[in-house]
Amino acid sequence: MPDMLKHDVLVIGSLNADLVVRAPHFPQPGETISGDDLQIIPGGKGANQAVAAARQGASVAMLGHVGKDSFGPFLLDSLRSNSVDTTHVSADESATGTAIIVVDASGQNSIVLSAGANGKVTPKDIETLNIEAKVLFLQLEIPLETVIHAAKWGKQKAMIVILNPAPARELPDELIANVDFILPNETELSLLTGVPVTDISSTERAARVLLKRGAKNVIVTLGSKGALVVSSQQATHVEAYKVDVVDTTAAGDAFIGGFASALLRGVEVEAAAQYANACGALAATKFGAQPSLPTKEEVEKFIK
Numbered sequence: 221m222p223d224m225l226k227h228d229v230l231v232i233g234s235l236n237a238d239l240v241v242r243a244p245h246f247p248q249p250g251e252t253i254s255g256d257d258l259q260i261i262p263g264g265k266g267a268n269q270a271v272a273a274a275r276q277g278a279s280v281a282m283l284g285h286v287g288k289d290s291f292g293p294f295l296l297d298s299l300r301s302n303s304v305d306t307t308h309v310s311a312d313e314s315a316t317g318t319a320i321i322v323v324d325a326s327g328q329n330s331i332v333l334s335a336g337a338n339g340k341v342t343p344k345d346i347e348t349l350n351i352e353a354k355v356l357f358l359q360l361e362i363p364l365e366t367v368i369h370a371a372k373w374g375k376q377k378a379m380i381v382i383l384n385p386a387p388a389r390e391l392p393d394e395l396i397a398n399v400d401f402i403l404p405n406e407t408e409l410s411l412l413t414g415v416p417v418t419d420i421s422s423t424e425r426a427a428r429v430l431l432k433r434g435a436k437n438v439i440v441t442l443g444s445k446g447a448l449v450v451s452s453q454q455a456t457h458v459e460a461y462k463v464d465v466v467d468t469t470a471a472g473d474a475f476i477g478g479f480a481s482a483l484l485r486g487v488e489v490e491a492a493a494q495y496a497n498a499c500g501a502l503a504a505t506k507f508g509a510q511p512s513l514p515t516k517e518e519v520e521k522f523i524k
């Protein structure tokens with residue numbers, strides 16, 4: 221048996237080439253509009269979260285699939301240039317995952333995913349992993365069966381399992397019960413629980429549904445309203461930082477990387493969420509997914 225590779229964070233998830241156009245507004249059905257020049261930017265929730273944690277100083281490994289097209293090496297280069305261990309990112313015959321993104325004048329986005337190779341990540345990939353990590357990041361851009369398997373596997377190995385339930389979908393209790401921190405936004409929380417989420421008190425009510433279903437902690441990202449940290453003992457509203465928003469793409473990924481790296485440094489959950497808010501806010505001030513993710517130094521300077 222080869223030696224176990226030790227990391228702070230293991231990400232099992234997606235890599236996407238983001239095909240991004242900035243436009244004055246989102247097109248209506250049947251409408252054609254003109255936007256700026258197309259930009260191809262490294263993205264994918266899994267890869268973004270890997271880079272987000274690495275830029276915060278964590279040692280990170282990623283498991284995922286790309287295709288044997290030109291986007292594959294492009295995405296691997298971005299991970300490697302951020303010191304993410306890509307030993308377990310394999311190339312297969314599918315196309316690399318892509319995300320078609322429109323960013324409007326207010327910095328909000330609209331995204332259509334084409335899973336490609338991300339759809340080929342299987343439970344078998346996980347069984348052969350020779351990695352030990354303190355924290356496991358999961359999202360929902362790879363098959364659900366694999367995410368469920370990964371959460372159980374991570375729990376058995378005593379990892380802190382962090383699930384970002386995005387893109388939004390309903391989830392089985394067998395997944396939620398193996399998660400230490402679930403981090404939905406308001407839309408995802410509403411879809412997950414069936415509770416309409418309109419304000420802080422309905423957010424807390426919905427979060428408590430997830431606690432009842434077995435999640436240990438729920439952290440709801442609220443965009444410009446900050447975040448709500450809910451555990452069985454308490455609910456704490458963490459205020460947002462005010463910034464000029466350029467593009468919100470990957471702000472949630474920056475939050476997760478920042479949150480986990482703060483936890484790894486021994487910071488308490490609420491304070492880690494506050495730090496993560498700063499990471500998300502900074503990411504929203506820059507265009508694109510991975511290029512917008514802040515370093516630890518940038519976040520510390522911003523907080524000061």
Ligand code: RIB
Nearest residue numbers: 236263264265319470509
């Ligand atoms: O979270 C942002 C990411 O969502 C983008 O990079 C895009 O690839 C989609 O997966």
